[in-house]
Amino acid sequence: MRSCQLHAAVIAAAVFALTSSAALAQKKYDTGASDTEIKIGNIMPYSGPASAYGVIGKTEKAYFDKINAEGGINGRKINFISYDDGSSPPKAVEQARKLVESDEVLVVFNPLGTPSNSAIQKYMNARKVPQLFVATGATKWNDPKDFPWTMGWQPSYQSEARIYAKYLMKEKPDGKIAVLYQNDDFGKDYVKGLKDGLGSKSSTVVAEESYETSEPSIDGHIVKLKASGADVFISITTPKFAAQAIKKLAEIDWHPLHIVSNVSASVGGVLQPAGFENAQGMLSAAYAKDGADPQWDNDPGMKKFFAFLAKYYPDANKLDGSVVYGYGVAQTLVQVLKQCGDDLTRENVMKQAASLKDFETDTLLPGIKINTSPTDFAPISQLKMMRFKGEKWDLFGDIISGDLSN
Amino acid sequence: MSAADEAEVIAEGQVVEAVPKRAMTLSTGTSLTVLVVLLLIPLLVKNFIIFQMTMLLIYGLAVLALNILTGGSGQFSLGQSAFYAVGAYTSAILMEQFNVNYALTLPIAGVICFAFGFLFGQPALRLSGVYLALATFALATAMPQLLKLGYFEQWTGGVQGLVVTKPDAPEFLENALKMVHLKMSQDMWLYYFTLVITVAIYLWSVNLLRSRSGRALMSIRDNEIAASSMGVNVALYKTLAFGVSAGITGVAGGLGAIAVQFVAPDSYTITFAISLFLGMVVGGVGWLPGSFVGAAFIIFVPNISESISKGLSGAVFGVLLFFVIFLVPHGARQVAIVGQQLAGRFRR
Numbered sequence: 156m157r158s159c160q161l162h163a164a165v166i167a168a169a170v171f172a173l174t175s176s177a178a179l180a181q182k183k184y185d186t187g188a189s190d191t192e193i194k195i196g197n198i199m200p201y202s203g204p205a206s207a208y209g210v211i212g213k214t215e216k217a218y219f220d221k222i223n224a225e226g227g228i229n230g231r232k233i234n235f236i237s238y239d240d241g242s243s244p245p246k247a248v249e250q251a252r253k254l255v256e257s258d259e260v261l262v263v264f265n266p267l268g269t270p271s272n273s274a275i276q277k278y279m280n281a282r283k284v285p286q287l288f289v290a291t292g293a294t295k296w297n298d299p300k301d302f303p304w305t306m307g308w309q310p311s312y313q314s315e316a317r318i319y320a321k322y323l324m325k326e327k328p329d330g331k332i333a334v335l336y337q338n339d340d341f342g343k344d345y346v347k348g349l350k351d352g353l354g355s356k357s358s359t360v361v362a363e364e365s366y367e368t369s370e371p372s373i374d375g376h377i378v379k380l381k382a383s384g385a386d387v388f389i390s391i392t393t394p395k396f397a398a399q400a401i402k403k404l405a406e407i408d409w410h411p412l413h414i415v416s417n418v419s420a421s422v423g424g425v426l427q428p429a430g431f432e433n434a435q436g437m438l439s440a441a442y443a444k445d446g447a448d449p450q451w452d453n454d455p456g457m458k459k460f461f462a463f464l465a466k467y468y469p470d471a472n473k474l475d476g477s478v479v480y481g482y483g484v485a486q487t488l489v490q491v492l493k494q495c496g497d498d499l500t501r502e503n504v505m506k507q508a509a510s511l512k513d514f515e516t517d518t519l520l521p522g523i524k525i526n527t528s529p530t531d532f533a534p535i536s537q538l539k540m541m542r543f544k545g546e547k548w549d550l551f552g553d554i555i556s557g558d559l560s561n
Numbered sequence: 562m563s564a565a566d567e568a569e570v571i572a573e574g575q576v577v578e579a580v581p582k583r584a585m586t587l588s589t590g591t592s593l594t595v596l597v598v599l600l601l602i603p604l605l606v607k608n609f610i611i612f613q614m615t616m617l618l619i620y621g622l623a624v625l626a627l628n629i630l631t632g633g634s635g636q637f638s639l640g641q642s643a644f645y646a647v648g649a650y651t652s653a654i655l656m657e658q659f660n661v662n663y664a665l666t667l668p669i670a671g672v673i674c675f676a677f678g679f680l681f682g683q684p685a686l687r688l689s690g691v692y693l694a695l696a697t698f699a700l701a702t703a704m705p706q707l708l709k710l711g712y713f714e715q716w717t718g719g720v721q722g723l724v725v726t727k728p729d730a731p732e733f734l735e736n737a738l739k740m741v742h743l744k745m746s747q748d749m750w751l752y753y754f755t756l757v758i759t760v761a762i763y764l765w766s767v768n769l770l771r772s773r774s775g776r777a778l779m780s781i782r783d784n785e786i787a788a789s790s791m792g793v794n795v796a797l798y799k800t801l802a803f804g805v806s807a808g809i810t811g812v813a814g815g816l817g818a819i820a821v822q823f824v825a826p827d828s829y830t831i832t833f834a835i836s837l838f839l840g841m842v843v844g845g846v847g848w849l850p851g852s853f854v855g856a857a858f859i860i861f862v863p864n865i866s867e868s869i870s871k872g873l874s875g876a877v878f879g880v881l882l883f884f885v886i887f888l889v890p891h892g893a894r895q896v897a898i899v900g901q902q903l904a905g906r907f908r909r
Contacts, residue, residue, distance in 0.1 A: 201871045209872070239867050239874060244722070244828045245821045249616070256609035270722070274823040277724050338709055339720045339827065367706060369830055 187261030188499035196254035214481030247271035269340035313348030320352025333385035423474025456517030632847025635782030640697030646829035648814025678807020682800030722825030845894030
């Protein structure tokens with residue numbers, strides 16, 4: 156009899172232990188996550204030469220406000236902490252340390268700028284804190300082997316440049332190319348992609364001018380490029396300088412085939428201030444829908460986007476591509492956090508971020524999907540070319556993958 | 562600190578106001594208190610605050626160097642960021658490309674920057690006042706681009722910059738601490754390392770300004786013609802001042818590279834040089850302890866203005882700066898003098 160009771164007791168204890176540990180294993184948290192909130196850190200240039208991108212941070216804040224108003228993610232509210240780095244790498248390091256050590260966030264999401272991200276990459280990986288969906292297209296963020304805690308989001312600059320090179324070789328094989336590029340990681344990455352894409356025909360680049368972000372105006376460089384006699388002008392510039400280039404081109408009456416980098420293709424942020432009449436015929440590539448394009452007026456995804464802006468961020472400029480960008484990347488993060496469920500450890504966040512399959516946000520072009528895997532840390536790698544006509548961009552051609560194999 | 566002392570220093574036609582020798586530093590009591598506070602802080606706060614304190618000491622050193630140059634010898638410089646950058650890159654390149662021990666890179670950075678500053682001081686002899694300021698401004702503007710040059714890319718890393726490995730505390734210290742079951746984090750070790758160097762350089766600078774050479778420098782600042790007629794080798798002392806100032810800034814730059822763990826050309830722009838100049842003015846020109854107050858200002862006040870308003874943080878910073886300059890035009894030195902007077906009255 157006693158042995159029966161003993162057996163029963165042991166079995167009961169075992170069952171109890173198993174079920175209780177299973178119940179305890181349900182919720183796992185790292186610093187920054189709890190039953191009621193998830194702390195998300197962010198670093199944006201709200202001041203300095205790249206302050207035009209500050210709206211991305213503001214859009215993300217508004218989007219998380221919306222998510223919180225709708226009940227949060229699995230019942231948890233998002234606490235979005237965003238700091239200004241003024242595009243200065245040491246300041247970015249300070250803010251990253253502040254977020255991780257003082258504010259104790261779960262992840263640092265969408266920090267902006269290649270130099271700032273380069274500065275914090277080693278620290279984030281040493282600390283094992285996700286540096287998730289960085290707001291830069293530098294090719295080096297797709298390196299899960301060496302930096303497993305860093306992941307990009309937008310198509311890489313080199314793949315975009317290769318697409319332009321392919322287009323030029325097909326449409327303007329005898330063209331003479333002049334390039335204006337920002338003298339930093341961003342500009343040089345593009346130039347590399349362009350020259351790689353042109354391959355043996357890289358001699359068609361007849362003139363290259365670089366500029367510093369500390370320069371107030373790039374007019375002098377444009378004049379020099381015109382003097383080279385080129386008939387193709389590739390503008391690897393951030394918004395402020397892209398607008399200056401468009402204006403100067405019109406001023407000096409130079410009308411080459413004008414290709415501009417996707418980061419400065421915003422209708423509201425760049426083309427409108429530069430003057431629509433000066434931007435006719437410009438080429439670029441896109442992966443997201445444009446708020447200025449009436450073809451998306453009845454698109455269900457864009458309708459949600461406009462409704463969101465009307466309610467949570469009414470001051471936003473709908474035509475500004477940065478606003479669309481902020482919405483898209485915030486939506487991606489929300490998807491990753493939803494996938495995490497109750498396991499909100501940093502490791503699981505990276506795991507879920509590396510298992511996005513054919514995820515479509517409201518704002519990506521139809522057919523462009525987000526795909527990641529443990530060996531592919533480039534969520535978006537497809538683009539479509541577009542030409543500026545009237546007051547909007549007209550997409551043309553097929554969706555092109557910017558991968559090396561193509 | 563009588564009224565007569567203060568009056569005698571406001572001479573006509575002087576660009577930089579002279580600071581009476583007695584007022585050059587804090588009293589012994591205050592200095593010791595500050596030192597004890599600095600020694601104890603890391604034991605009480607988180608690693609991030611220790612990091613900020615380390616940056617405060619480093620920027621304080623850079624402002625101190627500028628103080629010696631402007632407050633000591635009366636020469637303006639808006640180009641300290643260039644010397645800081647050279648020091649930072651020297652340390653980074655020696656550590657990363659040539660595997661030199663981090664502590665050794667600092668004297669090397671100091672000597673290289675001293676030479677650089679001395680060489681720059683030579684043509685600067687012909688300039689004074691605003692023209693010298695412009696020349697140093699040009700130096701600061703040119704530096705980021707020089708660092709990006711393709712020719713140097715194999716050493717400097719070009720626009721990508723260099724990632725610097727943070728040093729651990731030395732073996733003997735770690736073993737000693739293990740015996741009392743304590744552990745020293747990298748941040749804490751770096752803080753104490755920086756503190757020792759800062760105190761050493763501070764004491765050396767105070768000594769320099771109190772010595773014959775210091776008096777020679779100050780005489781050049783007050784009246785160059787009188788100084789040269791008294792037998793002071795004006796040219797030598799002016800270039801020496803540049804050299805010493807650049808050397809100290811170089812050491813600060815090296816420490817900065819190690820603390821931030823990253824060097825990039827865009828980290829050392831003219832904006833940084835102007836910040837250092839601001840720090841010097843807020844701390845009190847020529848008042849060496851004020852350098853650290855000035856450094857605190859340029860590190861923490863931008864953070865404060867950001868918390869007040871993200872979009873207008875620059876404007877808020879400007880307003881705060883305006884208030885400081887308006888209320889205490891002589892910077893922290895004025896506050897210290899008022900404090901001393903109050904303390905004196907209290908004692909009676």
